[in-house]
Amino acid sequence: MESMEQLYENYAQTVYRYLYSITQNADLSEELTQETFYQAMKTIHQFRGECKLSVWLCQIAKRAWYKELNKNKRKPSVSLDELEAPLPAGRDPEKDVLHNEEKLAMFRALHQLDAKTKEVMYLRLSGELSFAEIGDILGQSENWARVTFYRGKQKMTKGRSEWNRD
Template sequence: MAWNGEDIYRKHAEGVYRYLFSLCGEADTAEELTQETFCQALKGLGTFRGDCTPGSWLCAIAKRLWYKELERRRRTVPLEDESLSHLTAPDDPAAELELRDDRNALYRAMRGLSPETREVLSLRLAGEFSFREIGEILGRTEVWARVRFYRGKEELMRKLGGKERHG
């Protein structure tokens, strides 16, 4: 199959970005890693064997880059307080706090899932990948991805539904 970089980017950039955003939760980092993913993919286009979908192949590259980024972050010094001074306050602090609390509850619940289950949920919900593609990305079957997703979703619902809300 003859591809050009523009076609590959146009068809897959949004999915790769969503996948990376689901992993890191940072728009800037997801954008940078998306660009790097496509740079690496273009360099290695001749090595693509076609035994998975292009989207799966790109997400495998993206995942590897995210792990490299995590490793780099572990070696760097934390930000100084002065570097955070440019951040602005939200327009509606109460709504922002509630949204942050909901997100924190979801993240805490997801931390309680196995790493594979978290990744399947992220790929499906944020990356909008099919179960077949998820299986390809993770080196498993479509059925495995489907079962892992539904069990993970049920576990999350139990964790979040069982939590009493105050306020």
């Protein structure tokens, strides 16, 4: 087994990119990466080798993210000062609304996908991970990740055209 220092050197970037793909927050991803390796250090004796080390670390990272989400459910997500602040100069509220509607439609389409396809789509689109990295994280081949992503895009495109008819 590698030393924790070597584990961190070899896998920190993968864990960080995975976390960034699901959090979309660089500071939080860095904090959760540190937490992931802290938890891994505490529980390394429980690693049975049934999966790749990167997969095991990403599972720890996912649990750390869920823990963070649960912790933040108890806090208000937006302060009153932020709600009362005027829009910055140069911002077009109409464009913002249209952009948000497009994002909402995309997330609705993503939500309709099965769990594995959804995870591949998030990792590719948000995390900008390669298909090889996605396959490694999910314990599958690069080709599987590529095909799953392609099929997910097809389903989303088909779903969008059906929604537009409604």
